[in-house]
Amino acid sequence: MNNIISTTSWRSVKNARFLWALALFLLIVATVTLPAFRSSVSVNSLLATLAPIVIISIGQAITIMFGGIDLSVGAVAGLATVMLALSGTIPGGAAAAFALALFSGLVVGLINGLGVSSGINPLLMTFAIAGVVQGTALLVQNTSGAAMPLGFVSILGTSFGPVPLFALFAVLVLVGAWLWLSQSRTGRVLQAAGYDQQIAGRLGFHVARTTLIAYGLSGMLAALGGLAIVTRTYAADALIGRSSVIDSVATVLVAGILITGGVGSLLSVLPAAVIIAVVGQIITLTGTDANFQTIFKGVLLVAAMGVYQLAGGSLRIPWRLKKSAVPANKVGPR
């Protein structure tokens, strides 16, 4: 394995040992202490909840690895659910609507990429796009009057035993994205440019193209995540992704992917999501006030940052997200 995967990726995976151990530990604790956790229904429900957040977090992780961020993932997820409900009104039915949903996610992502590569701060660009997408999704939702293709959705929502189909998709996407990032030229450039965009520019890398790819993927994966959510909710809801932004950012943080860019392993998104989901489930199943979940997430963010601080990693987000005002490859008189 060591010889097939890039050394850096392999090292990042090994560095995340603690995370995997923690996830496993939590799973064991939950299974042992909570009878409710053990039921097959419960496992299925947990996996069904995990799938969308893992998928969306992969997209978020890609943009964060690239040194940016995507605040539009929630809105895009909502848009995807609404798009699927259009299946009654477009030729091709549900399958076409599915493709359309993914395609819209891609388009939104590409627009984000265009804005970011033209110099707009990703924080602001994706936030603005989130507004546009959410508005658009609400419009479609209000006017379409179409209905969710129940048959199609229930097929998408089938489970093999306790494992839902989308959970399998999530794992496939995870491994696929990880391999892509590690072994493809574009993926490597993404990691490099995410770490130091100035050097990347100086060396002549296609930073603009990589930006489009990173955000395009994030958009498409956010759409896929939205479709995963539909298999649970069976509803077209433009606002369904409200918490997805914070959830995905928290997941990526806990996964150890440095917000500075270029460091961390995509695979760690899985144990990170598991940790957050299991704790959430424990909170719900033990009847503790749901608001503790919110506090927990905040504390988790603080703790993750505390770990970074201790690890000595230097984090410089807002200004790393900006293009430097002085072009990197202009060397005037020193």
Place this chain on the structure above:
Amino acid sequence: MSEAAVTCSRVSKSFGATRAVSNITFSIAPGEVLALVGENGAGKSTLINMLSGGFEPDEGTIVIARTEGERARRVAMVHQELSLFSNLTVAENLELDREGRQRMISEPSSRERAERVMRDLGVSIDVDATVGDLSVGQRQLVEVAKAIAIPPTLLILDEPTSSLEGPQVELLFAAIRRLSSAGSAVIFVSHRMQELFDVCDQVLVMRDGQQIEFNDLAQHSRQSLVESMVGRETSVIYSDRPGADLTPAPVISMEAVGLEGKFSDISLNFPAGAVTAIAGLDGHGQSEVAEVIAGARRPSTGVVRIDGQDVKLPSPHSAVQRGIGYIAPNRRLDGLLLDKSVAANMTLAAAPRIFRSGLLSHRRERGVVSQVIERLAVKCSSLLQPIIELSGGNQQKVLIGRWMIYDKLRVLVLNDPTRGVDVGSRAQIYTVIREMASRGVAVVLVSTDLQEILGLSDQVYVMYAGRITGRLDSDEATESAVMHLATGGERRE
């Protein structure tokens, strides 16, 4: 075979009003190694940027011979700023550099390629090491390996040995010799005279953007080369002055100060009214010593004393409060507020002292700043002009001005103060520095510019590998004496 590898004809380039390079003409035959010498700001970096295709000359032509053989890169450059990604391994960095067609990278072949390149260079760096873990010298070698992986028509090395230890330098020279016998032309930019004589055939001397001479290196001795570089102006820049009195108790002193990984057991005295230099080759700890005095770094051991009292300098703020001013080496990154005006930049440190009430007064600001602009002959259209529009020399003058107007100043720490500054500005800056010294300021001068050190200072401490190798009074300090100590020699009594 007689076709030149590189031909420059009457090449010129200006940036706004500054003529960076004018009328350069030379050629390099395949296999020849050209030394490119000149002081800071002579135009070398502009020239090599044009050669590597970074930008086009305004006038003149640059011709780089076509090469036979597929995929041989025409010009490879090893920059002074490293272009490696610290989050990736050596092999991955080398891989990224290839203009490959295939989308997916095969890890085993990538590693194998990297190993071969490192072997050819004769370097034993693990290709799986993450670049962030490598020392600066090792990184520099990887950069060189990257550049020569595919033999180029022209290889440009910009100060390639500044971070290399002795044996590593030998590796580099061996590689250069191999390349040159294989037909590549090489341009070697360096301040280290000895190295140039070891490996170069020809020399191009630049000063103030002009071509001073283009000749066989064998025609020169070290002395004559330095003279050619610097011109007769040495004596003009550095005015004669009576040697400063070094006997009074020092304003600031360091005793047995150490900083892990950078320097150890440093004991220095900086008397008021004198310019004390810390000389040495780049990267031997002097810069970090300056930062400790400035409060920008916390030492691991030892004591810093001001007026005989032990003090702690946890931040530049505390240092400034005690009268220590600092001018950092990289003004674009660490000195200037690029978007802001000349006035804003100049009053950055002294503002609370200039505006005692805490309220800004434009009249007072104008008065103070104009005085400095006049004194230092800063060329700017107004004191509100954005400092980014000024030339390097004028920007540096503003930075000097920043501390000139600080009335509490007792110690001025200068770290590479005239990098990228033209000769004229330098003369003015040196005059002002000497004036400040004669008014009682203790000046600490850290510089890799030996002429500057010799011309300005009243005493010179020399560092090598993080230790003080000796101290020289101004009459004892000669280039050879300093270089001897700077390359690890013992103090000869």
Place this chain on the structure above:
Amino acid sequence: MKSSALSLRLVPAQLWVAYGLVLVCVLLLGFNTEDGFSPDRLLRILSNAAPLGVVAIAQTLVIINRGLDLSVGPIMNTAGILTAVLTASPGASLATTVPIVLIVGASIGVINGVMLAFTRIPPLLGTLATATVIQGLYSLITRGQPRGSVPPELRVLADHRVFATPFSGSLIIWIVLLVIVGLVLTRTVAGQRFYSVGANPRAAWLSGVPIKSHTLIAYTASGLLSAAAGILLIAYSGSPSLTAADTYSLNSVVAAVIGGAALAGGTGGMVGTFAGVAVLAFLTTVLTSFNVASPIQLVVNGAVLILMLFVNGRIAKRRAHA
């Protein structure tokens, strides 16, 4: 008299665009409705925007210092909830309640400030975490139902005119705060230094500027101003809410950025931020007056923001190459 601290050529260009946009909205509003250009109407719109205006002041200050405060919305909510709870308790009056609420807001600001000044946590994450914790806390404590009520004296602020002038109390408070902060930023050494820290923190640090203090002050002020904004908000809305101010976090950033502040720090000002808030306020009103459905308003807001960002970016680039 313009301060030499501000880069003169950068701000005005973006200000022209922002104020131009305000003008366009006002014109559209005037031509489309009967009230037309009635100053009373325009002032009312601005008055309703006072909460956003005050919190935008806070955000601008933080952004100038090269920071970001995403906890301003939850602090506003906290202030509203706390005010309602406190005034409902016996023996309380506005005179005692308001200072307490402001102090609470400032304290949260201090926590943010300490965290960001003394650790290397990036402001985006740090304040996001604070925001989440605060949200969780007040959701928990109120069990989802904020109690208490808004005292009528407070509602007067938003509704009634002061001394027969056409300005409401909220609007006056906003303008006064704008002027105070604006004067501090342009006329004092400390204010000028916020710009220096934002422009190049390392250069400022090396020149002896107390970076940590400035960061601490910026976030404390942000907390304080956000609490004030929260009070203004419930004065306007009449009831405390757990979520009413959630959008204010990002909207305050938008207002500041439209007004010329850059997330990289070192630029921005009160004049610009006022324009930014006005743009947001008038834009919404114009769209509503055209009976534009709220989803479309979302789209338009987003599109306008992108346009402004793009334009500001081009202006900044042109300046850098000049």
